[in-house]
Amino acid sequence: MLGPMSNPSRFDRGHTDDLVSFLKASPTPYHAVANAAERLEKAGFQQVAETDAWEGGSGGRYVLRGGAIIAWYVPEGATAVTPFRIVGAHTDSPNLRVKPIPDTGSVGWRQIAVEIYGGALLNTWLDRDLGLAGRLTLRDGSTHLVNVDRPLLRVPQLAIHLDRQANDGLKLDRQRHMTPVWGLGEPHEGDLMAFLADEAGLRAADIAGWDLMVHSVEPPARLGRDRELLAAPRLDNLLSVHAATAALVAVAERDRENGGGLSYIPVLAAFDHEENGSQSDTGAEGPLLGRVLERSVLARGGGPEDRARAYAGSVCMSSDTGHAVHPNYPERHEPGHHPLPNGGPILKVNVNQRYATDGTGRAIFAAACERAEVPWQSFVSNNAMPCGTTIGPITAARHGITTVDIGVAILSMHSARELCGADDPHLLANTLVAFLEG
Template structure:
């Protein structure tokens, strides 16, 4: 197996272990601890020393990890990579269980910009976390067998579906079927708690006080294409970038210490605007960086000096050109799969890339002997955004937006190039020294 193939295999294993942001952080913690990182808690005092490798978790769904450099951050700065752990999906409502026409169903809300049609006729299950009355910490839950399905309606009952497209009413058409009512006239809605309790091995369903649960596709990630050119997986946006950040950080740390402090921030809630206590628009990362500065002295000026010497790489997936829809792309900025990472640029700062920060990323790529592509949205199409502009504004830190190219973004199953993950890791590895 080549290095690129091995990196891709690790990516797919990471994705399959991470059906929710909570699982993604748990898997990230496992990898970091295997690499020598130890946990810090926000409510405790931090004792930091050069060479120390640490991580801190908020809400179970956001993680910041860092390795303290040999030099004070006021003199050497930070080199950071940011990504996000969440992906668009369908999430259970608090009182989700109900019965209709003899079927048991789950009420769901749409989280983020979901390609809704891609969730129809899939083998779905439930994952997330459950809060129990007698336990301090929530429990992770992952039901591995398919238990839910958003069933399509037959073409005989919707004759115009192929000409007008599948139009789904979010309230009426998305609730999945999860079973049949066992006895006619039995519309009891306590079956969901009983099901969750059984899956958790809890004897009393009433011990369940709350949950954060979502649907996911149980089909594993895979390599595809005539020559294995593609990866097909859920949540590539943006677990691929989270995985690349972790791999690069661990590889850099294994190579030895450097003067600057390097780290990663894997945020929740990017897909819904980042405005949460654990999102990129929170003070979380800034507070962590400030505590690192304060551990080395007590001068507020040192924080500003450190930021001025720093660079933040916002890593989020990019739009590859689709051969069937090439007119949706700007003609001279058409990223292709397996052709290297993508610099993302927008004049209205929907991406944070500047000429200076782009140059820094290009230098890393040249050192790694990795080609780089550039994406600019068509002028007549609205541009998406990332954590990049939010981080640049909140921290005042120079930022560059990058990402690997992909197709089917925000589908339940997305598609990317099998060689691109190793390329991104190599460039981020240079960023980390």
């Protein structure tokens, strides 16, 4: 945890340096939640198993499930009807993921078969040094994280001499053109698992399953004349996961230092699978968040009526990246709304409920920014362009909780390497502290 600034702000640019470390250590959702959990444990949070009975006393707790983490802090004096303040985010990013039969190849090249995950910007994965990371599941049911964070794979682009029209409109076949190479020779079944078992100190025969994905090994970097920009992978949406984790720790620490006083239960809810619809047991459309919140109420002696009252007073701030105005394509943006990096977090609005923000949510967000002394911006899509969506509408509809969609403005969304303002991560974290404190 980074040290406090003068109130009400708590984080400065050192927070962005810490974000860089978090991004480098989190090439997959599984690594991201493990790193978030480690930070929470250092702040006194305790992991609770979903199969155990839960206690209702004060303190910080968290639940891990695959690539998702739910963490919450129960302040002294909280009752069964104490409402929640939730920051929602997601841990996954578009990328290339290893297929069930990974060892493949063609015309003397050894390759790894991959499947496209989410809405990846495919051309950004070409001619880039790639590592491989993820989760290995053993025959005894245990899981092990693995991270080969060095140049291992590459998706080679066809030379312009063999595709003279490449600069007039590159077209990539997702099946034929996106298979990375990792050596020469004939492919052999079991090659990849043998390699990863050696990397992880395991026996290849013990590996029964895997969830593996490639990542760019180029580290995050500040850029620009004044180094006011940050280029990095997985800003969408580990930037929000990192900020929410830091904010939850800060709120819990301040409440303990002040001897209590929080009137809400602050919650971090970082889900997996947002990039492909959130329909999984670790996605926002699954039952995980609802069950955790309900069990928290029950652990404090509540029942269905108390749960309904707690939910009615709760608010969720869905934090995800949004589009900064692009200097080369300004016509693609709404003319009256041009969010810029380092202009503070953005309020995301769509009247067709692609975002969950309404007037009440706007007021809650504006109050948090005012309290944190943070500037903010508005984002709305050009009427002629389709609008993306987030976990916000899903959370609002599934749990009946007031939800507002916010985030940080970035360029190159869904690229293997995205771009944000170097100040925006700590401006977001300060806003989330003010929101969680109510």
